[in-house]
Amino acid sequence: MNILILGAGGFICHHLTRAVLTRTEWHVRALDLRTDRLADVAGHPRLGLRTGDVFTYPDWIERQLRWAAADPDRGLLSAPAEANRSRSRR
DSSP, rough: EEEEEETTTSHHHHHHHHHHHSSOOEEEEEEEOOGGGGGGTOOTTTTTESSSOOOOHHHEEEEEEEHTTOOOGGGGGSSSSSHHHHHHHH
């Protein structure tokens, strides 16, 4: 499974990021202004960590959303919102 975590260095999400990496086989792409709380997992082979602001990297975020949605194990739930809306109209 592929997941994107925005705010990965925050109080809740740094615990989430660490738990996902240690308890699952999932691949994580993460973005936050601060990554010091993730120092112990920063070099993890299934973690793609980027430091920055969501407003600075909208194209990167869009690519990561497509990457996460492309995971066949996630199915409909991982599809971008527009794809979900178009599927529900059928």
